[in-house]
Amino acid sequence: MTAQILTPPRGPQPHSRPRLLPEFRMTGNGFRTLVRTQAKLLSREPTVVLAGVVLPVALIVVFGLVPSFTKPAANLGGKTTLDVYVPTFAMLSSVLTALTALPVTFADLRERGVLRRLAVSPVPAAGLLAAQVTVLVAAAASTATLVVLIGTVGFGAELPVNLGLMLASYVLGTTALISLGLLIAAKAPAAGVATGFGVPTMIVNFFFAGVYVPLQQLPHLLRTVSGFVPYGAIVDTWSGSGAAWQHLLVLAGYTVVGSLAAARFFKWE
Amino acid sequence: MPAIEVSHLSKSYHGTTAVADVSFEVGAGEIFGILGPNGAGKTTTVECISGLRTPDSGRIRVLGLDPHHDREALRQVLGVQLQESQLPGKIRVREALELYASFYTDPADVDQLLEQWGLADKAASRFGKLSGGQKQRLAVALAMVGNPRVVVLDELTTGLDPHARRTAWGLVEQIRAAGVTVLLVTHFMEEAERLCDRVAVIDRGRVAALDTPAGLAARGPAAGQRMRFRPSAPVAGADLLALPEVSRVEQHGSHLEVTGDADMISAVTAYLARRQIIAAELRVEQTSLDDAFIALTSHDGGISGSPAEAGVGGGTAGR
Numbered sequence: 001m002t003a004q005i006l007t008p009p010r011g012p013q014p015h016s017r018p019r020l021l022p023e024f025r026m027t028g029n030g031f032r033t034l035v036r037t038q039a040k041l042l043s044r045e046p047t048v049v050l051a052g053v054v055l056p057v058a059l060i061v062v063f064g065l066v067p068s069f070t071k072p073a074a075n076l077g078g079k080t081t082l083d084v085y086v087p088t089f090a091m092l093s094s095v096l097t098a099l100t101a102l103p104v105t106f107a108d109l110r111e112r113g114v115l116r117r118l119a120v121s122p123v124p125a126a127g128l129l130a131a132q133v134t135v136l137v138a139a140a141a142s143t144a145t146l147v148v149l150i151g152t153v154g155f156g157a158e159l160p161v162n163l164g165l166m167l168a169s170y171v172l173g174t175t176a177l178i179s180l181g182l183l184i185a186a187k188a189p190a191a192g193v194a195t196g197f198g199v200p201t202m203i204v205n206f207f208f209a210g211v212y213v214p215l216q217q218l219p220h221l222l223r224t225v226s227g228f229v230p231y232g233a234i235v236d237t238w239s240g241s242g243a244a245w246q247h248l249l250v251l252a253g254y255t256v257v258g259s260l261a262a263a264r265f266f267k268w269e
Numbered sequence: 270m271p272a273i274e275v276s277h278l279s280k281s282y283h284g285t286t287a288v289a290d291v292s293f294e295v296g297a298g299e300i301f302g303i304l305g306p307n308g309a310g311k312t313t314t315v316e317c318i319s320g321l322r323t324p325d326s327g328r329i330r331v332l333g334l335d336p337h338h339d340r341e342a343l344r345q346v347l348g349v350q351l352q353e354s355q356l357p358g359k360i361r362v363r364e365a366l367e368l369y370a371s372f373y374t375d376p377a378d379v380d381q382l383l384e385q386w387g388l389a390d391k392a393a394s395r396f397g398k399l400s401g402g403q404k405q406r407l408a409v410a411l412a413m414v415g416n417p418r419v420v421v422l423d424e425l426t427t428g429l430d431p432h433a434r435r436t437a438w439g440l441v442e443q444i445r446a447a448g449v450t451v452l453l454v455t456h457f458m459e460e461a462e463r464l465c466d467r468v469a470v471i472d473r474g475r476v477a478a479l480d481t482p483a484g485l486a487a488r489g490p491a492a493g494q495r496m497r498f499r500p501s502a503p504v505a506g507a508d509l510l511a512l513p514e515v516s517r518v519e520q521h522g523s524h525l526e527v528t529g530d531a532d533m534i535s536a537v538t539a540y541l542a543r544r545q546i547i548a549a550e551l552r553v554e555q556t557s558l559d560d561a562f563i564a565l566t567s568h569d570g571g572i573s574g575s576p577a578e579a580g581v582g583g584g585t586a587g588r
């Protein structure tokens with residue numbers, strides 16, 4: 001009945017050297033059940049659903065309903081305010097779930113001894129993190145799709161010039177943000193600590209993505225820095241004005257380094 | 270091959286020694302107790318056995334596996350119930366069992382577990398809504414979900430009312446009946462006497478004694494008998510003390526408490542009979558594992574562990 005990806009070894013193993021890469025062996029059934037269970041648990045947390053799904057959708061609807069936001073503005077290079085904010089709001093769900101829901105959930109599980117219990121079961125840390133990421137990415141991606149549809153079809157915002165680039169930057173951007181969140185999730189001993197690291201990281205990302213002031217109005221130096229902050233790199237790729245490949249490379253870097261480090265340094269208690 | 274071998278285990282945290290030198294072996298199919306006052310190093314010992322902590326030195330084997338290096342293989346054959354471990358408050362009982370079952374290559378049947386541990390009618394309840402006893406039953410069911418060959422139960426009955434505690438003992442006996450080796454950490458003497466084949470008393474990070482519960486009780490310095498009664502006429506304490514079998518006489522209000530060796534009871538009753546004194550409300554107690562435990566873990570006359578923690582004295586027997 002148990003479909004297996006890899007069979008755990010039976011009997012003693014040769015004594016192993018310190019590993020560079022985290023272990024990731026678990027039953028296929030285990031991973032699927034873990035994803036399903038975490039999805040159910042997430043859906044039972046109304047605040048997470050509210051912030052991650054309802055908020056971005058509500059924002060795009062509100063912006064779409066403001067008449068002046070759908071008219072081209074000279075200081076935005078002929079784009080409408082709505083055009084500029086579609087990518088921002090589409091990514092908002094990823095940012096919120098990656099930098100608040102994810103680290104706070106894990107820190108809370110750690111604080112209450114839930115991870116301690118999991119630590120004596122065969123589930124590896126990487127499997128646990130990967131399952132949570134799967135659930136959050138699925139939730140964030142559906143929200144982003146909804147936001148883009150409402151913005152473009154509902155209120156006539158312009159789609160990004162290059163759809164392939166848009167998708168690539170969305171996927172890599174989300175994984176980059178989640179890797180940052182995972183780093184906090186891997187170590188934070190309590191929910192309060194996770195919030196303490198997650199929220200400032202989120203505010204920095206907001207700033208460099210032009211949430212507070214449109215990117216087009218930031219000084220040149222800050223716009224350059226913004227290309228190295230995940231949210232900023234994503235938004236800049238979508239707008240089609242930035243150095244797309246460099247942005248994608250930056251996002252890939254965050255993803256690889258962040259997620260490996262998170263799985264490697266994961267603390268069960 | 271013994272189920273568990275621990276030799277010269279030591280572990281300190283930030284310069285504080287938790288376990289100084291602990292060695293013992295647990296045979297396959299045994300219920301082995303680890304007793305000790307709070308802070309004696311019991312939990313650290315089982316955490317090292319479970320692979321949650323890396324020992325500073327010493328050697329541990331569980332079914333021949335090294336808990337640190339053979340972590341993955343060990344997880345499949347060792348079931349653990351830990352103190353201070355929890356489930357998410359909103360997970361349902363069946364979901365939790367199905368989740369943990371999915372991690373094992375050869376899991377137990379979830380419906381059967383629900384039935385066996387009396388959780389069938391709670392299958393749809395959230396973990397946060399369960400009573401203490403129900404949470405403990407779920408913790409044991411989760412420890413058994415992988416069909417383990419060895420199970421560690423850390424303070425299984427702490428915080429349970431006496432009724433739930435007795436139910437939990439029944440559960441441990443069920444586990445043994447299934448042929449599983451049990452390592453039971455407790456500070457309830459009565460529990461150790463009732464369940465354990467052998468017991469290690471751990472004190473200040475060392476094994477203070479290792480024996481069967483009966484063997485421990487018998488070799489405690491306080492081994493012997495104690496009787497308590499209300500004499501129908503005044504009795505001179507000094508006369509009783511003069512009997513060679515009597516070691517101590519205490520007056521508690523109208524009651525006398527007399528302690529002495531195995532022949533003390535007949536000596537005292539004969540003395541009372543000669544003076545035609547009737548011993549009313551007579552109670553006779555064997556000195557128990559409790560006394561042996563207190564004697565083994567008292568330092569400089571002080572007693573570690575409050576009487577409440579040491580549990581109710583076992584072996585009260587009328588004669």
